[in-house]
Every structure is written in structure tokens, then in C-alpha cells.
Amino acid sequence: MKYPKLLRSKLEELETVISSWPVNVMIDDVAKWMLQFDTADFDLASRVIRNLNVIGQEEINTALEISYSKLIRKSIEKGSKIGPENTLFASIGSPGKSGSLVSYHFRLINGISEENFLDDSKESLLKRGLIENVVLVDDIIGTGNQATNEIRRLQDKVSALGVKNFFLLTICGLQQGISKITEDTKAHPFSALEYGEEDTIKSFDSYFYEGMTYKEKVRLKERLNYYGLMCMSGMPLGYQELGTLIAFHYNTPNTTLPIIWSKSNNWIPLFQRATRIDGIVSYYEKFDQALIAKESYTKTLTEYTRRLIIYVDGKIDEEVFDLLVTEFKLTDKLGFAEIRVIHLEKASNESIIDITRYEPDAIFVLDSDHRALGILKDVRVLTLKPSILELFDLNKLYSFDELFQILPHINLEEDVPDSTLYDIEKALFKFKYMKGRFISLFELMDPEKVANLIIRLEDVIHKNDLCKKG
Numbered sequence: 001m002k003y004p005k006l007l008r009s010k011l012e013e014l015e016t017v018i019s020s021w022p023v024n025v026m027i028d029d030v031a032k033w034m035l036q037f038d039t040a041d042f043d044l045a046s047r048v049i050r051n052l053n054v055i056g057q058e059e060i061n062t063a064l065e066i067s068y069s070k071l072i073r074k075s076i077e078k079g080s081k082i083g084p085e086n087t088l089f090a091s092i093g094s095p096g097k098s099g100s101l102v103s104y105h106f107r108l109i110n111g112i113s114e115e116n117f118l119d120d121s122k123e124s125l126l127k128r129g130l131i132e133n134v135v136l137v138d139d140i141i142g143t144g145n146q147a148t149n150e151i152r153r154l155q156d157k158v159s160a161l162g163v164k165n166f167f168l169l170t171i172c173g174l175q176q177g178i179s180k181i182t183e184d185t186k187a188h189p190f191s192a193l194e195y196g197e198e199d200t201i202k203s204f205d206s207y208f209y210e211g212m213t214y215k216e217k218v219r220l221k222e223r224l225n226y227y228g229l230m231c232m233s234g235m236p237l238g239y240q241e242l243g244t245l246i247a248f249h250y251n252t253p254n255t256t257l258p259i260i261w262s263k264s265n266n267w268i269p270l271f272q273r274a275t276r277i278d279g280i281v282s283y284y285e286k287f288d289q290a291l292i293a294k295e296s297y298t299k300t301l302t303e304y305t306r307r308l309i310i311y312v313d314g315k316i317d318e319e320v321f322d323l324l325v326t327e328f329k330l331t332d333k334l335g336f337a338e339i340r341v342i343h344l345e346k347a348s349n350e351s352i353i354d355i356t357r358y359e360p361d362a363i364f365v366l367d368s369d370h371r372a373l374g375i376l377k378d379v380r381v382l383t384l385k386p387s388i389l390e391l392f393d394l395n396k397l398y399s400f401d402e403l404f405q406i407l408p409h410i411n412l413e414e415d416v417p418d419s420t421l422y423d424i425e426k427a428l429f430k431f432k433y434m435k436g437r438f439i440s441l442f443e444l445m446d447p448e449k450v451a452n453l454i455i456r457l458e459d460v461i462h463k464n465d466l467c468k469k470g
Helices: 006-022 028-035 041-050 058-077 099-109 120-127 145-161 175-185 213-230 280-294 315-327 330-334 349-358 394-399 418-432 447-469
Strands: 053-055 086-089 133-141 165-174 188-195 246-249 307-312 338-343 363-366 382-383
Touching: 006 028, 006 041, 028 041, 041 213, 053 058, 058 165, 058 188, 133 145, 133 175, 145 165, 145 175, 165 418, 175 188, 307 315, 315 330, 315 338, 315 447, 330 338, 330 447, 363 447, 382 447, 394 418
Parallel strands: 053 246, 086 133, 133 165, 165 188, 307 338, 307 363, 363 382
Antiparallel strands: none
């Protein structure tokens, strides 16, 4: 399609900005979005694009590391350092909030066991009053109203269970919201990226209005409000009129200008808002049950339930096994009610031995050269051949043009040495986490190899069960 000359010139100016975003956005999609504006407002649309803060996974990972560092420091200051037995993590919000996705990445980036996140296994610790810290995870703090209400409700429910400290970790936050949470709840919010009013369109001192006279600023804000009313009449400048210019690669906050994310009245979004995911509210009933049971709790062995814990080598293996659970229905195929996958990346030999004592129904799935193979006795162990790469189709890997350029040269007609397979694995996952790179591991896995692994898992589990019966 040949665009009008004025639009073409704007797109040429914006091409460098768009290509710097950590997500792939086609120039035609930007053109389609800009064409919704009156021709006289193309400058407004291009100004929005130039000032939009698009946050990708690499930036999110860094932010979550920073927030976690702040958390550890504050917990030490409060006399209750974050640990596996005294801390409960959870995403914040009502069913469907994107904090669940953020908390997943938070766990992977900081090497936190899945067992530390809110689930049924924490119920006994709550009953005994052993949980001292609750850490909530979310992507952004806006006004702070929602988080304040959520934390107050949570404090009412779990303070009687012995919880002393409440923390909120986010990728980014507005200073006014951070202050509100601190003042109204006494909780401790941490945002790696803190933004002031000058980082929004609300303040005429914002970089958004750079180079404009006061009269021009007023007119520009009026036009933003006009378009906002067209696509989100209840909040034309975003939730509580905050007017932020933030978009995450997976979702866009409602504090951001609706002209960026709304689909109302047939408006075409540049970055639309995603569907929501379960948050901490789903577990309030469990808190109530734990409180009722607290006084009468006695330390007894629970009835055996068919829950399998799979311990794997590192974060990469954990991610792949999570795919086996969700995409290949591993839980059903192995005949368990639930499967948890936990990585051992930083675990010492002593802690691994402890796992074998207290988790007799676990299974270890490790690389053929893993250091722990020599110390694992009388437990389920499956050795990969030689690593998690055994589940991938090498032909698919080498047919991926960009990936092919960084993979070691091999002859696919011949057997590949283990050392080279390890190099291929490293290159694959290095590529996956490079800035702006997105690759579906599920699409690169070989269903036949996965099926074979599942058979081997069944054999290890079955033999172990027979030994117990004998």
C-alpha cells in the first residue's frame, strides 16, 4: 500500500524508534494505527510513539533482580530475612491479573523454588504460624489504590496467622502510588523503575511536551483527551487520568493512554491489553481455613496423595518440563493428580540429600554429567541423554535461519558428540533470551522423543512403586 506523503515522512522518522523496541512491531501496523488520527494530528501520534516506553523481557528480568535485591535488604532490616520456611510469595490481585505472569518470571530470574509460591503446600506452615513474610508481585504500581485495598484485606486475613511483614515488588511504579501504599498499609513496596508525574503526559514539564509553547501543550493535551474519549470514555487519559506511556511486551497497563491499548468503538490498538490471570484473591478461602485450623493443628503425617515432584538441573530444564506438563499433558500420562517442577541450579549436595530424605516420592531428571548422580541412592533418577536437548528436533533447530547462524557446525547425517550437543543447547537458550528474540520451544521439540522420555519416566516410577510394595 502506498501511504500519503505526509504519513510516509512520519514513518521514516519513526522507523529507528520502532526498530529499537524490544518487540517486533510491523511498520504497517504503526501506519494503520496512525491513520485513525486526523491528518493534522499525525504529529501528536508520532510524539506518542517517540515517548512510549516499551519494556521487554530483558528489561523486566533486570528490574525483577533489582527489586529482589531491595527486598532482601529490607527483610534483613526488619529482622526476618527472606527464607524458604518463613516466606510466602504470590501474585497480587483478583482472578485474571497479569501479576501471575510477572511472578513466574520473578521466580525463574531469582532462582526461587516454586514451593515458595502460594499453593496448598504452604497451608501447614500457615497453620503453625511459621510464615513471617508475605511477598506480593505485580508489574506496575499506578495510583496505589488497588494495591492498598488488596494489602489491607490481606493483612486482616493473615496477621492473626503470625505474618509480620508485607512486601510488594513491581517492575515499575509511580511515586505517588508507592507513597500511598507505604503510608496507608505500612507495607514495603519496591519498584525497580520509579516514575514521577514528569514522566507522564499529566505534567506540562514532561519530556512529552518538549519544544512546545504553553498554548501548544494545552492544545495537544486537549486532542489526547478527545481521542481518548472516542476509545475509552470513562478514562480518556488512562486510569485515574494518570496518562502514563508504558507498555510491557505481554500487556499494557490501564494507566497508559487508552489510544495505545483500547479496542472500544472499533479503535485499533497499537499494544492491546491482554486477558487476565489468577492472583492472590483466589486463595483467600485457604487463609480462612488455615486460621480456623491453627489452634487445633497437630503435627501428623498427611495421607499419601499422588503428587509428583520432578527435580531438574536448572532453569532451562524447568522451563522445558513445564511445557511437558502444560502442552504434552504429562500429569495425565504419568497418572498423577499434580506435578511440580523445581530446578536445582544452586542446590548444594547436602540440600539434594535432604530432598531425598523428605521427598521420597520425588524423581530427579538430570544431565548425564550432573554432579549429584553419584550421591543419589534409593531414589528415582532418570538420566538424560545427554541433556534436555534430547527432546528437540535438530533438523528444526538448524532450519531456523537466525538460530542456524550461531549453532555449531554439524553433519546431521552422523551421530553428534555429547560435547557438541551441550554447545547446541547453550546456543539455543542464549538465542532465546537475547533482546527482542522470541522462539517457541514447544514448536522445536520432537513429539516422538518426548513420548520416549515419558515411557522412561513411567518405567522409573513403576519400578520404584514395585519396590515400595515389596
